[in-house]
Amino acid sequence: MSNVVNLRGKQPDTEKITINLGFVDLGRIDLLVQEGFYSNRSDLIRTAIRKQLDTHDADVVRTIERHTMELGLRDYSAADLEALRDAGEVLHVKVVGLARIAQDVTPELARQTIGSMNVLGALHASKAVKEALADRIT
Known part of the structure; x- marks a missing residue:
């Protein structure tokens, strides 16, 4: 019996994407992160995307x-x-x-x-x- 666990077979549950933002939007994001509303930039972006997707949930289902x-x-x-x-x-x-x-x-x-x-x-x-x-x- 080995206590070595093979992690290579595990598939990631997320996909990395790249976006371009203007300096003002990026600054506003950084301000919200600095003030503690979000833990980091990705946290804010994921939250914003989820909220936007929620507004279109019925459209996606149809x-x-x-x-x-x-x-x-x-x-x-x-x-x-x-x-x-x-x-x-x-x-x-x-x-x-x-x-x-x-x-x-x-x-x-x-x-x-x-x-x-x-x-x-x-x-x-x-x-x-x-x-x-x-x-x-x-």
Whole structure:
């Protein structure tokens, strides 16, 4: 029995983005952080984004329903895709959130079973699978 824990397999639960802000807006953010309203710049920005998303929650729900998209986390394993292949079916992925294609999915299996991918958020897959599906990812 080992007490060594493998942390490499853990997927991050956030995605890093970069934004450009004007000096005045950045100064105002820094002032609020300095006054203790927020712990740091990222805290303020995350809070502002969540509040803005909350104001559009009904719009997001209607759009997801209209596009028949899945909301949240969607995992695709090799077994899932093999079952689709064996049934002669093709998958059209539509996810708002995070779509993960397991590391044991080969590029060939992905091309055989995934007809299109529309992921609003993030797609985690091996580089080889992403390259194999490049013409199907929108």
